[in-house]
Amino acid sequence: ADDYLVKPFSARELLARIGSHLEMAQLRAEQVHARKRIEESEERLRTIINNVPLVFWSLDAQGIYTLSEGKGLEALGIQPGELVGKSQFEVYKDLPALLEPVRQALQGETVTCAVELQGRWFETTYSPIRDEQENVTGIVAISMDITERRQLEQLKDEFLGVASHELKTPVTSIKGYTQLLERRFRNDGDERSAALLQKMNVQLQKLTLLIEDLLDVTRIESGKLLFRYSSFDYNELMNEIVEETQRTTTKHTIIRKLSSTVTLSADRDRIGQVLSNLLTNAIKYSPRSETIIVKTVCxxxxxxxxxxxxxxGISPEKQQHIFERFYRVEGETRATYPGLGLGLYISAEFVKRHNGSIWVESEEGKGTTFSFSLPLEDASKGVDN
Structure with missing residues (x-):
């Protein structure tokens, strides 16, 4: 201040100097405030990492740990930071199920999978880290302990299995008596009563299929799904399933475009079930259309x-979930398309266990094409039956 009093000055110079000092003071205040906010953010993040049962970790491009933190490490008996500097490919060299997703992420894929470690189940999402040239420089991952969720899912599957078995016997009996009564009424000339019983039998058949789907799901989840392999004419199976399905609808016409037939070695009933599920879905989700096309290519x-x-049709965001358990595509009203959401999940499992693949192509408002491929060689090779 004395400097201003001794020397001559202009008002403009004084205002410029004062403004400069005020800007510097404001900048310092903003820096202090920003530093404080960063420290508060770091503290919040540290609190989350130390209290939420998750594991946060990262690897460099060689698979060396650069971070391993989180309360979830307690379940594994690992201290925070203990893995830093170690190679995951060495630490978990005996767990290929854990290493394969890491390799995929290092190749640029985002992968989610569940792996059992020391008696507990962890679901991990691996995401690649990229530099400015889009080269993968490492991986960042978050793991969640899902042991309790897995146990609840197992209890649910066990309940579904028991309930389905308990339902199957009485439903089968009711179905048998219904068919017997229908034949008697027809023999007696009572067509009206016979027609009512026929409708009842159709509904019982739907219930039987639902029960079978539930049983298949419990067999898949428990690893008890069995396949009976045999050699059969594929076009013969196709024609059989198409004709059976055609009888269930008068509105739709199923058009066949089949290539020359092949002899397939697979579980005939299971493959027939896949085709039946896809045709049933096509009928269900095209109420305003009259044509369904079945095509084979060798x-x-x-x-x-x-x-x-x-x-x-199916939107792109829903297509990635279409083969999940209990997932259903909804139209204008949910009641329009009934079902448990199991058919596509079961079909996908059947195809995959025949060393095949299944996929979907769709556009909303224009329709959907489900496709699956099966190897022409013995599909039972390499499959744990």
């Missing part, structure tokens, strides 16, 4: 089967 090593409808 390649050198596989037979590809496609079922195309011209119905409501």
């Amino acid at each position: 390649t050198d090593d596989a037979i590809i089967t496609s079922v195309r409808d011209f119905g409501i």
Whole structure:
């Protein structure tokens, strides 16, 4: 201040100097405030890491740990930071199920999988870290302990299995008596009563299929699903399933575009169930369409089967979930498309366990095509039956 009093000055110079000092003071205040906010953010993050039962970790491009933190490490008997500097490929060299997702992430994929470690189940999402040139420089991952969730799912599956078995016997008996009564009424000339019983039998058949789906799910989840392999004419099976399904609808016409037939070595009933599920879905989700196309194409090593409808279609975000358990695509009203959401999940499992693959192509409002491929060689090779 004395400097201003001794020397001559102009008002403009004084205002400029004062403004400069005020800007510097404001900048310092903003820096202090920003530093405080960063410290508070770091403290919140540290609190989350130390209290939420998750594991946060990262690897460099060589698979060396650069971070391993989180309360979830307690369940594994690992201290925070203990793994830093170690190679995951050495630490978990005896767990290929854990290492394969890491390799995929290092190749640029985002992967989610569940792995059992020391008696507990962890679900981990692996995401690649990229530099400015889009090169993968490492992985960041978050693991969640899902042991309790797995146990609840197991209890649910056990309940579904027991309930389905308990339902199957009485439903089978009711179905048998219904068919017996229907025949008696027809023999007596009472067509009206016989027609009512026939409708009842149709509904019982739907209930039987639902029970079978639930039983298949429990067999899949428990690893008790069995396959009975045999050699059969594929086109013969296709025609049989198409004709059976055609009898269930008068509105839709199923058009067949089949390639020359092949002899397939697989579980005939299970493959027939896959085709039946896809045709049933095509009918269900195309209420305003009249045509369904079934097509087969033979390649050198596989037979590809496609079922195309011209119905409501499936949005891209829903397509990635379409083969999940209990997932259902909804239309304008949920009641329009009844079902448990198991058919596609079961179909996908059947195809995968035949060393095949299944996929979907769809556009909303224009229809959907489900396709699956089966190897022409013995599908039972390499499959744990």
